[in-house]
Amino acid sequence: MSVAVYPGSFDPITNGHVDIIERSAAIFDKVIVAVLVNPEKKGFFSIEERVKLIKKVVGRMTNVYVESFSGLLVDFMKQRNAKVMVKGLRAVSDFEYEFNMSLMNKKLCPEVETMFMMTSAMxxxxSSTSVKQVVMFGGSIKGLVPDDIIPDIVKRANDNHKKINCP
Structure with missing residues (x-):
């Protein structure tokens, strides 16, 4: 069975992420969307909320699973018997960072391969950051994220807006 891991923060998941997940699910028997726990970052959504939102989005995909993890990705992959890490690329700037990470992962675990997948032109x-900025300023995120999680994102933006007492 071929198992791939698609890691990221997914804060929130975007249509670009979903595109990579769907395309990966067509190639591999099993795809694990691995939500990174980064204790140094305060997320827009908690880890548990991100996992829940992603599950809502990928629920119809029978070979896609969602888990959170902390620590080294290669250790998580070993525990799941995954040999391939899928990384989505938007631009050349993404490639340089991801290329260096793939070399480090290869050094840490030679049997893990990194597969780079270019995002769709559309x-x-x-990015998750651009989605958060648009919604925080009251813009429409329709077409940027899956329709079924738009209310969750808008609600969080409104809750955050109230907390910082912006007019």
Missing amino acids: NSFL
């Missing part, structure tokens, strides 16, 4: 500008 998603090449899209």
Whole structure:
């Protein structure tokens, strides 16, 4: 059975992420969307909320699973018997960072391969950060994230807006 891991923060998941997940699910028997726990970052959504939102989005995909992890990705992959890490690329700037990470992962665990997948042209500008900025300023995120999680994202933005007492 071929198992791939698609790691990221997914804060929140975007249509670009979903595109990579769907394409990976067509190639591998099993895809694990691995949500990184980064204790140094305060997320827009908690880890548990991100996992829940992703599960809502990928629920119809029978070979896609969602888990959170902390620590080294290669250790997580060994525990799941995964040999391939899928990384989505939007631009050349993504490649340089991801290429260096793939070399480090290869050094740590030679049996793990990194597969780079270019994003679709229609998603090449899209990032979780840009989605958060648009929604925080009241813009529409329709077409940027899956429709079924738009209410969750808008609610969080409104809750955050109230907390910082912006007019």
